[in-house]
């Protein structure tokens with residue numbers, strides 16, 4: 032069992048966090064624990080409550096239940112002290128297309144009453160360098176690719192030293208090159224010690240970048256841990272090849288397995304797939320029972336579940352797995 036982390040070791044902690052819109056429970060009883068130094072993927076299909084959670088974390092929406100700690104300080108009570116140490120990119124700031132990337136950042140920073148004007152130009156240049164836009168700093172934003180605009184948005188979030196960066200779907204709508212640029216940037220920021228909390232509806236995104244993951248489905252947290260922990264949690268899958276699919280299905284269901292007939296047959300035989308839950312009998316017993324019931328077993332395999340299968344099982348259908 033993993034030890035319960037101390038509040039000091041967590042960049043974000045929520046306890047029983049919830050919010051409804053009318054009758055819709057957008058976020059329900061959410062307990063998040065985001066370790067400092069992690070790249071934490073917040074994964075879930077569209078509408079599962081990710082943006083609502085992020086807005087509550089940043090004090091942009093009011094929870095109707097639960098509590099939030101950011102960098103070990105209570106939110107929203109300590110917002111004035113905490114938020115300057117947190118960078119965020121939610122919908123992306125609106126940039127003026129005919130101003131350069133640099134001029135846009137200077138403008139946005141000037142509009143921020145908490146920012147220090149005497150260090151402005153130095154901070155803007157440092158942020159542009161960090162996201163790899165140093166050379167394009169003087170180009171008008173309308174000439175930027177989507178990936179460059181997104182990196183400019185992240186540069187805006189990095190105009191002060193940040194301990195935590197919160198990014199809502201930062202690769203949404205980007206082409207593969209833009210996606211790679213943002214992914215690379217996230218990794219670089221994490222190696223410098225910034226905790227990165229990043230939401231996505233794409234498993235591939237989270238799998239390639241993150242050390243930890245939380246999975247949302249319909250406003251509920253359905254899994255949380257390191258990627259390795261989630262992989263290890265997956266139940267093995269059994270696949271049975273037989274001409275006697277009807278009898279086989281009845282036997283597997285009697286033994287407590289949630290089996291289904293694969294729509295793609297293997298030659299003359301049908302194929303049945305089932306998840307081997309923790310309550311299910313050993314695979315050897317399954318074969319014995321099938322044979323005893325007269326099922327002609329022509330193929331039987333047991334396979335560890337992939338992370339993808341695990342997430343589909345957790346979130347149900349309609350989950351975008353790839354871009």
Ligand SMILES: Nc1ncnc2c1ncn2[C@@H]1O[C@H](COP(=O)(O)OP(=O)(O)OP(=O)(O)O)[C@@H](O)[C@H]1O
Nearest residue numbers: 052055057075076077078079080081082083084232
């Ligand atoms: N301001 C609002 N008023 C009413 N309903 C809302 C509001 N904001 C979100 N919702 C509803 O709350 C639920 C969760 O939405 P949320 O935007 O948090 O999900 P999400 O996981 O971020 O999805 P997406 O990736 O599409 O933004 C949805 O059913 C959404 O329609």
